[in-house]
Amino acid sequence: MSDKQIDEVSGMETTGHDWDGIRELNLPMPRWWVWTYYATVVWAVAYWIAMPAWPLLSDYTRGLLGHSQRAQLSDQIAAAKAGHAGLIARTAKASLTEIQANPELLEFALAGGRSAFAVNCSQCHGTGASGGKGYPNLNDDDWLWGGKLEQIHTTIQYGIRADHDETRANEMPAFGRDEILKPRQVDEVADYVLALSRDDGLADRLPGKAPFNEYCVDCHGAGGKGNSELGAPNLRNGIWLYEGSKPAVVDVITNGRSGKMPAWVNRLDPVTVKQLAVYVHSLGGGA
Ligand code: HEC
Ligand code: HEC
DSSP: OOSOOBOTTTOOBEEEEEETTEEEEOOOOOHHHHHHHHHHHHHHHHHHHHSOOOBOSSSBOOOTTOOOHHHHHHHHHHHHHHHHHHHHHHHHHSOHHHHHHOHHHHHHHHHHHHHHHHHHTHHHHOTTSOOBTTBOOSSSSOOSSOOSHHHHHHHHHHOBSOSSTTOBOOOOOOTTTTTSSOHHHHHHHHHHHHHHHHTSSOGGGSTTHHHHHHHTHHHHOGGGOOBTTTTBOOSSSSOOSSOOSHHHHHHHHHHOOOOOBOOOTTTSOHHHHHHHHHHHHHHHOOO
16 A cells, blocks of 8 residues: 555545445544553553562562562551550450450450351351251350350360360260160160150159169259259250250260360460350350
């Protein structure tokens, strides 16, 4: 396309493209567009120089401004910690009941407890602390080891059958496996336990009552009301740690159970453990 072609009507140069006699005008880009384009190019180059931009083999160009999101994040965390330092110090000094009685500390404890629970506890106790087979529901007012603030605090600190000298420890014997009871007695005592849980007044007539009174009341209490000193569940309230079916109850009596809950005293700081106790107590704690 050597010589320029001029459109007769507008007097403008054309590109030389021709579609059935229609010619395309060669209009320059609008000025504003061109300048915006140059500006983005300049911006990009300036950004590469100032900010972290190009990946290298084992590193990246860091940029003259030294910006780093990780540094920014640790600054923010440090700022948040400093903001909370006062509350943390006051929580550390306060007793559990003092924390509960102070609206500011209580709010701080519930927030801290909730997030620590989500990280450390929910894998066993469930996201809403509603538990599962072998893992107690912490929302109801049925407690193996007691639902008072101090009791919950002790449970969380030292765990249950955990690797700590002060852990809560008490094991239900494997009555069937260790042949303390004969299979028939296991069966009868299971029927008795199930009748207790129905609380329909029929339990007293069952043959399982005698072995229960002989072997079980030391832990589970008279009439199966449970004993939180020993972590022995109440067998009358229809709330089951395991299951309330006949085979499941027979299995517990035959093999024992001994669920384990880790001790947290060496894994979490004391303030977090206190916050957890206050939080768990708020879910379904007793007086
Ligand atoms: C590895 C699983 C596991 C984890 C993690 C765990 N627990 Fe437990 N927890 C258990 C088991 C199992 C029991 C019941 C033990 C038993 O049979 O006596 C229990 C019992 C409890 C109890 C006593 C309930 C009662 O009725 O007396 C409390 C309170 C409790 N857990 C709180 C927590 C808190 C708070 C955390 C997180 C810091 C936590 N648990 C983490 C397994 C776990
Ligand atoms: C040394 C104390 C002790 C004795 C004795 C004992 N238990 Fe238990 N029992 C426990 C503990 C502690 C648990 C809690 C479960 C665990 O170990 O994780 C339990 C749990 C149970 C459960 C499961 C309850 C649930 O909610 O799922 C049943 C059922 C039960 N025991 C029945 C019996 C019967 C029947 C006897 C007598 C033949 C008996 N226990 C004797 C301590 C005892």
